[in-house]
Amino acid sequence: MSDIHLIIDGAVAELRLDNPAKMNALTVEMLSALEAHLDRIERDVEIRCVLVSAEGDRAFCTGADINGWGDLSPTEFARHWVRDGHRIFDRLARLSKPTIAVLNGHAFGGGLELAAACDLRVMAPGASLALPEAGVGIVPGWSGTQRLMRLLPEPMVKEMALFGHRVKVDRALSVGFVAAVSEDPRAAAQALIDRALGLSPRAVEITKSMIHVAAGEDRGAMAEALGSAAISASEDRAEGVTAFREKRKPNFSGL
Structure with a gap:
């Protein structure tokens, strides 16, 4: 059983990360499940909006589980781990239905890239964003230097990726990366979805x-x-x- 669940409630589908003990770090199994869930969502005409959420209140997702890639060969790392993750995140970004990431906690590395693949983001006041890959000797691999460059100012991406700086919620809001800040980000996301469901x-x-x-x-x-x-x-x-x-x-x- 993977640690990412698909919950369908009427016209709304929720993709919920459920690995709070590891701050919802992404594993190979979670990526595979995410891809399968996205295929199902795309083909279900009854689903009109998608939430991407996470269990716990410390982290939305702190990126890729190092145990999932730490022992991979260079070829396996580049050809499978990076390319598969990139393909799956692209699948989320190109979903035909509107998507909202509920950032209940920190979004680091692959977790930030996952949030960036959604159409909108709602963030808890204590959450922050980071690209810490250089601290463990790797680089952003799931669109951190590509999609994020279209969504954030270049100096902000460089702060995170080159200097290890964390971006707090006020700055993320000021540049439009998040749509709302709320003590209850899920409720704020639901309010946005309720409005979307009234549209064609x-x-x-x-x-x-x-x-x-x-x-x-x-x-x-x-x-x-x-x-x-x-x-x-x-x-x-x-x-x-x-x-x-x-x-x-x-x-x-x-x-």
């Missing part, structure tokens, strides 16, 4: 894709997805499919 789910999905095109988040795939969505409603698409099945030349109308 299809409009939200397409708008998220358009924003990602502008932001450079998987731009090529997003552009083609939007084009495909438009063409799928056309009469030409219906005629093309029908003609193929009837083994005849299509008569396109341009509609």
Whole structure:
């Protein structure tokens, strides 16, 4: 059994990290479970919003469990641990449904990268952000030097990654990295979700894709997805499919 659970309550899915004894550090099994849960969420049309949360009140996630990668060979580390984690976090970032990370505690390393892959973040007052990888002789590997550079000022990323500085909640809020600060971040996230559930789910999905095109988040795939969505409603698409099945030349109308 993995330490990340999928809980579905009506239109809301919650991905809950459950490894508080290790400050919700991510293991290979947790990454695999996260990927499987994301696939299920994407295909469930009843799910309209996603929460990413964690058990305990000390940490949202302090990154990757060193026991999961400490003994890997250089090839295994680069080819599997880093690339698999990157792929799974990209999967979360590109989910078609809006996502909110509930930062009940510290978000360090891979935990910060996990939060950054969500659309919004809500943070507890005592929580902080950090990229401590250089302190154990590695570098950010799950988008810390890439996606975070689109979300945070460059000097702030450098403070964390090059100087080991922790960013406290007031600075994270001042640059827009977190949407709200609350003693009850889960309740604050739920309030945002309640508002989202009153909007058109299809409009939200397409708008998220358009924003990602502008932001450079998987731009090529997003552009083609939007084009495909438009063409799928056309009469030409219906005629093309029908003609193929009837083994005849299509008569396109341009509609």
